[in-house]
Amino acid sequence: MRQPLIFSCAAAILCSLGFVLTGCAAMPGATPQDKLYGNHAAAPAALDQKVASDAIRQLVSLYPPASTQFNLVQPAPDAFGTALVAGLRERGFALMEAQAGSGSTMAADANGASTGAGGLELRYLLDRPGAGDLYRLTLAIGTQRLSRPYMIQNGTPYAAGAWVRKE
Known part of the structure; x- marks a missing residue:
């Protein structure tokens, strides 16, 4: 008689754990992966513009x-994201943007397309890997990653290295 009680307690614990995890997974908003991307650098406006134009040239x-x-899978409300979106469109790329409320809903582009099917997923991360004036841009295009460091000297932003490509 003791074994069924142990199994029923274990089953109850597993069911409770399942409900808790399901509730966490069903929470609306950005996914944890989407929180890894964006502009986390608090960089000066000159750096945002320089890095955006450099990224556009590379793309x-x-x-x-x-x-x-x-x-663009993530919302781009920051100065870098706005410059990137405008520059990509100016150069002739079709671009679908994520709406601010949800990381998965795409807005129509200038041509009126209403779905994200057929394009390459694009994400960006502009961050500051350590102390000082070193910044890093990482572009995620599908499964490929492009990354480049930047620095500010005497108030002027410069590329601090070459583009690194990881497939």
Whole structure:
């Protein structure tokens, strides 16, 4: 008689744990992965503009603008994100943006497209890996990562190294 009681207690604990984890997974809003991306650098505006234009040049060199669609998976309300979105569109890329309320809902681009199907997922992370004036941009395009360091000397932003590509 003692074994069924142990099994029923274990089953009750597992069911409770399952309900708790299901509740956490069903919470609305950004996924934990989406919180890893964005502008976490609190960088000066000059750096945001320099890094955005540099990132656009790199994307143009790797992807043909007139035939590439990027699906920006995260909202881009910061200065870097705004400059990146405007620059990509100006260079001829089709771009779907995530709406601010949800990381998965795409807004229509300038051509009126209403789905994110057919494009490459695009995310960015602009952060400050340590103390000092060193910043790092990481672009995630599908499963590929592009990364480059930047620094500020005498108030002017400079690239502090070459682009690194991880596939």
